[in-house]
Amino acid sequence: MKMLSLIGIGSGNPQQITLEAIEALNQTDVFFLLDKGPLKEDLLHMRQEILERYIQAPGYRLVQVEDPLRDGGAGGYVDSVEDWHRMRARLFARLIEHELGDGQTGAFLIWGDPSLYDSTLRILERVEALGLDFEYRVIPGISSVQALAARHRIPLNRIGEPIRIMPGRCLAGEAQASIDNLVVMLDAHCGFAALTDEDLEIYWGAYLGTADEILIAGRLQAVKAQILEVREAARLRKGWIMDTYLLRRPLASR
Numbered sequence: 001m002k003m004l005s006l007i008g009i010g011s012g013n014p015q016q017i018t019l020e021a022i023e024a025l026n027q028t029d030v031f032f033l034l035d036k037g038p039l040k041e042d043l044l045h046m047r048q049e050i051l052e053r054y055i056q057a058p059g060y061r062l063v064q065v066e067d068p069l070r071d072g073g074a075g076g077y078v079d080s081v082e083d084w085h086r087m088r089a090r091l092f093a094r095l096i097e098h099e100l101g102d103g104q105t106g107a108f109l110i111w112g113d114p115s116l117y118d119s120t121l122r123i124l125e126r127v128e129a130l131g132l133d134f135e136y137r138v139i140p141g142i143s144s145v146q147a148l149a150a151r152h153r154i155p156l157n158r159i160g161e162p163i164r165i166m167p168g169r170c171l172a173g174e175a176q177a178s179i180d181n182l183v184v185m186l187d188a189h190c191g192f193a194a195l196t197d198e199d200l201e202i203y204w205g206a207y208l209g210t211a212d213e214i215l216i217a218g219r220l221q222a223v224k225a226q227i228l229e230v231r232e233a234a235r236l237r238k239g240w241i242m243d244t245y246l247l248r249r250p251l252a253s254r
């Protein structure tokens, strides 16, 4: 039987990797590295650093493949993601069939935690549906949301309150009055900049856990211009950016 491990490697800090993940790294025969776009080189470097640091007896193979690009989607967001997942499923099936021997273990190094805005699990379900015979397991990792809360020294929820997590593209459809304890990820268009609510506070973090980490917190209306400026300068300097933020209103304003 072929085995696959989806190993959560944290969201930038190689020290935020669990003992379970280190054990799984050491049990892996073949690592599949899939990246694309401007982050590709940096993410590859960070993953290689993790392998060099934690694998005691390097005898593994690296299989590096170009992740298929997602079409901008004339058919809409959901259709374009569906197409992209189909392409990735075919690619994963090829990797499992041709790059992994019977009795061997392959691994995908998943940024942050595999359960949060990562499609690998959904794609493996599709690969199973194609009829391939393999088993897989999931090793959790520290997500960027946990890293954000830790670096700002805040709890994600206040006593008895819910929290929500959403991608930036959903923020525009959100009534501003209902925004509280809201974590926003994948926000390439800085949705926070369009919010006008005077009460909202923001806890923002970019490149969390890395040497380039940037943290800004305060009243949204007071710091949003600063975040936009700092964010754009960092994005131009590095060629890519990953940022996450929490929006919350102070208890006194409710």
Ligand SMILES: C[S@@+](CC[C@H](N)C(=O)[O-])C[C@H]1O[C@@H](n2cnc3c(N)ncnc32)[C@H](O)[C@@H]1O
Pocket: 011, 012, 110, 111, 112, 113, 114, 115, 116, 117, 118, 142, 143, 144, 145, 184, 185, 186, 187, 205, 206, 207, 208, 209, 210, 242, 243, 244
């Ligand atoms: C495709 S999602 C992957 C999330 C990942 N599975 C996790 O658990 O954090 C990518 C988004 O995660 C957030 N992110 C990931 N790493 C980050 C980091 N080091 N600093 C800030 N945000 C990060 C950003 O919002 C980015 O757009």
